[in-house]
Amino acid sequence: MAPLTPDPTRPGLEELRIRDLGAIREATVEFGAGLTAVTGETGAGKTMVVTGLQLLFGGRGDSNRVRSGAARALLEGRLRLPPGESLERAIAAGAEADEDGTLLVARSLGADGRSRAHLGGRGVPLGLLGELSADALAVHGQSDQLRLLRPAEQRAALDRYAGPDLAQHLVDYAVAYRSWREAERALADRTGRARELAEQAELLRHGLAVIEALDPQPSEDVQLRAEASRLQHADLLQTGARTAHEALAGDPGDDGLDAAGLIGAAQRALTAAAEHDPRLTDLAARLAEAGYLLADVAADLASYEARAESDPARLEAVNERLAALQAVQRRYGESVDDVLAWADSAGRRLLDMDTSEQALLALTERRDAGAVAAATAAAALSTNRRATADGLSGAVAAELAGLAMPQATVRAAVRPRPALAGQPVLSVDGVECGAGPDGTDDVEFLLAAHADAPLLPLGRGASGGELSRLMLALEVVLAGADPVPLLVFDEVDAGVGGRAAVEVGRRLARLAVHHQVVVVTHLAQVAAFADTHLVVEGTGAQGGAVVRRLPDPDRPAELARMLAGQDRSVHGRLHAQELLAAAAQDKAGW
Numbered sequence: 001m002a003p004l005t006p007d008p009t010r011p012g013l014e015e016l017r018i019r020d021l022g023a024i025r026e027a028t029v030e031f032g033a034g035l036t037a038v039t040g041e042t043g044a045g046k047t048m049v050v051t052g053l054q055l056l057f058g059g060r061g062d063s064n065r066v067r068s069g070a071a072r073a074l075l076e077g078r079l080r081l082p083p084g085e086s087l088e089r090a091i092a093a094g095a096e097a098d099e100d101g102t103l104l105v106a107r108s109l110g111a112d113g114r115s116r117a118h119l120g121g122r123g124v125p126l127g128l129l130g131e132l133s134a135d136a137l138a139v140h141g142q143s144d145q146l147r148l149l150r151p152a153e154q155r156a157a158l159d160r161y162a163g164p165d166l167a168q169h170l171v172d173y174a175v176a177y178r179s180w181r182e183a184e185r186a187l188a189d190r191t192g193r194a195r196e197l198a199e200q201a202e203l204l205r206h207g208l209a210v211i212e213a214l215d216p217q218p219s220e221d222v223q224l225r226a227e228a229s230r231l232q233h234a235d236l237l238q239t240g241a242r243t244a245h246e247a248l249a250g251d252p253g254d255d256g257l258d259a260a261g262l263i264g265a266a267q268r269a270l271t272a273a274a275e276h277d278p279r280l281t282d283l284a285a286r287l288a289e290a291g292y293l294l295a296d297v298a299a300d301l302a303s304y305e306a307r308a309e310s311d312p313a314r315l316e317a318v319n320e321r322l323a324a325l326q327a328v329q330r331r332y333g334e335s336v337d338d339v340l341a342w343a344d345s346a347g348r349r350l351l352d353m354d355t356s357e358q359a360l361l362a363l364t365e366r367r368d369a370g371a372v373a374a375a376t377a378a379a380a381l382s383t384n385r386r387a388t389a390d391g392l393s394g395a396v397a398a399e400l401a402g403l404a405m406p407q408a409t410v411r412a413a414v415r416p417r418p419a420l421a422g423q424p425v426l427s428v429d430g431v432e433c434g435a436g437p438d439g440t441d442d443v444e445f446l447l448a449a450h451a452d453a454p455l456l457p458l459g460r461g462a463s464g465g466e467l468s469r470l471m472l473a474l475e476v477v478l479a480g481a482d483p484v485p486l487l488v489f490d491e492v493d494a495g496v497g498g499r500a501a502v503e504v505g506r507r508l509a510r511l512a513v514h515h516q517v518v519v520v521t522h523l524a525q526v527a528a529f530a531d532t533h534l535v536v537e538g539t540g541a542q543g544g545a546v547v548r549r550l551p552d553p554d555r556p557a558e559l560a561r562m563l564a565g566q567d568r569s570v571h572g573r574l575h576a577q578e579l580l581a582a583a584a585q586d587k588a589g590w
Helices: 046-056 085-092 126-136 142-147 151-162 164-192 194-214 220-232 234-249 259-273 279-307 312-332 336-352 357-402 464-480 498-511 552-564 570-588
Strands: 012-021 024-030 035-040 072-080 103-110 115-119 122-124 137-141 409-416 425-428 431-434 441-448 486-490 516-520 532-538 545-549
Touching: 012 046, 024 046, 024 532, 035 046, 035 498, 046 072, 046 103, 046 137, 046 486, 046 516, 046 532, 085 126, 103 126, 115 126, 122 126, 137 464, 151 164, 151 357, 151 409, 151 441, 151 464, 164 357, 194 312, 194 336, 220 234, 220 312, 220 336, 234 259, 234 279, 259 279, 312 336, 357 409, 357 425, 357 441, 357 464, 357 498, 441 464, 464 486, 464 498, 498 516, 498 570, 532 552, 552 570
Parallel strands: 024 545, 035 516, 035 532, 137 486, 486 516
Antiparallel strands: 012 024, 012 072, 072 103, 103 115, 115 122, 409 441, 425 431, 532 545
16 A cells, blocks of 8 residues: 655654664654554664654653764754644744744754754754643653553543543642642641741831831932031032122122123124124024023022021931931831831731731631632542543453453542541542542552453553553553644554454554554554554664665565564565555555
8 A cells, every 4th residue: 555645734743864873873764644664673773763753852862872983863853733832832932934834853962961952943942842742742652551550640641531621620620729738838837837927027016116106208318318418518509509690690799790791792792783794683692592591590599599508407307317217227228218118028928927816717717718629629620530431441441352352341440549647638529538739539440351350450460461452552542532643652562463463553553544653563463554664674783774664565575574584485475465455455444
C-alpha cells in the first residue's frame, strides 16, 4: 500500500534531522501523516529516533547521548502546530512560520552538557520547547508502563481519559482546596503565635499612637525646612529685594537713573523718530512691553520686601516642629512620607495580627466555610471519576479482547482515601477522607486475566505478556483521548506475539486515522500496518547508523527479516506479503 500523502492542514512533525546522536551520525527521518513504523536490528539505533524527538521537544539532555568524537548533537524538525495557545506562545517568543505554515524547531546538545534551542529562526529558552511538547507530542514507552503501576499515575490516567469535564472539576477543587488550606494555616499561625503576635501588635499600636498624636502631613518636613531657611535669612532676602526694586524703579529720595526710566526714555526716543522710518515703530513697541514687564517685577519685589520680615517666634515654632518630626523619622522612616507609609503598612499588619476572640472566630468561620467548599468540590470530582471509571474499564476490556484476552476483566476502582493522622482531612458525603491537591480519591486499576481469576492490582497475578497487553491497551485507550497530534510508541509491544501482535498493529493504525503515530517495533505484524516504513541500519563504528525510508517493494524483505531472521527466506517473504496484504485489506475498509 502506498504511503499516505501528508495532509498539509494536519498538525504534526513532517521530518526530523539527526546529526551525531548516539549511533546515528546523520539522518533525515521523514514522517508520514498516518502510521510510521521504525524497525531495525537490535542495537542499530532505533531508540535514537524516539530520543531525538524527546530532545527536540525540550527533553532532558544527557551529554552521553552525543556521538563519540563529536562536539555536539543537532536535532532539527519541521513542525505544524495546532491553532491555540501553543502557537500563540511561539509567535509571542518571536518565532516566524514559513510560507507553508510550518515552524523550524532546532535543538543542539553539546558534549559539555550545554543546550541551545531555536524556534522559527529565533533563539528561545529550552523551557518553551518543553511547553510546546505538552500540546504537540506524547511518548508512550515501557517506562510509562512501569509508571502506570503507581496509584498516582493511575489516577492521572483516569483523569486524562475523562477529558475537559473532569479537568474543570479538578480545577474547581484545586482552587477550593488552596483557599481552605490557606485559611487553616492562617488560623493555626494566629493561634500558635498569639503571644508573639500580641507583642508585635503592641509595638505597632504604640508607633501608630505616636504618629497619630504628631499628625504629620505629606511632605511637611520638606515645606518646614524651606520655611525655616527663609526665616533664618529674612534680612538678606529683604535687602536683596529692596536693592533689585531700586535698580528697576529707582529710590524715591534719589534722582539717579533706574532701569524703568532708561527704558522709558529709549521708547520715547524711538517713537519720536519713527515718523521718518516705520521700522522703529516695532522696536518702540517691544521696548514698551519690556517696560510693562519691569513695572510688574518691581511691584512684586516691593510686595516681597514688605513680607520678608524676620519673625523669631515663628522660626522657633518651625524648628520645634522639625525636631518633633525628626524624632519620629529616626524610628519609622527617613522622611515624613516614609513615616506615613509605615503607618499605613502597620495598620494593615495589625489586622492580620488580631488575636482577639472575634478575630479568631472570624478565621475559624473562614476555615470551616473553606472546608465545606472543598468537600463539595471533592464530592463532585469523585462522582465524575466514578462515572468515568466505568467507561475506561469497558474501553480497556474491549482492547484486551482484541489482544487475545477475551475473558479479561478490568476495573478502575475509585475509593475514598483513608484519613491519616497529621494529614489534611475532609468530610465528603459523611466520610472522613484524606485530602490532597488532587482530591480525596485513591484510584487503583484491577485485573482478572481470565474468567476464574480474582481481580487483583496491576502487577500481581499476571504474566509478563498479559501485563504488556494490558499496558498497551491502556496506552491505546489513553492515546485515543489525547488531543496531541503526534503519538510515539516505543516498543510497547514487548511480550506480545501471534494474533495479538496483529491486533496491536491494527489498533495503532486506527489511531493513525486521526493522529500522526510513530511506533518503534520489533514485530512484523505491527510494521505491516505502517503507511511509512523507516528502517535503521548499522554500518559500522565509523559510519554510524543510517535511517532510510523503505519503498513498498523492499518492505517484504524487512518483514521477513523480522519474522524469520533472514530477509532472503522464501517462506518468510511469502508470510510478509500475506501480512502486508491483510493489513492493506483491513485499512481499505476504514
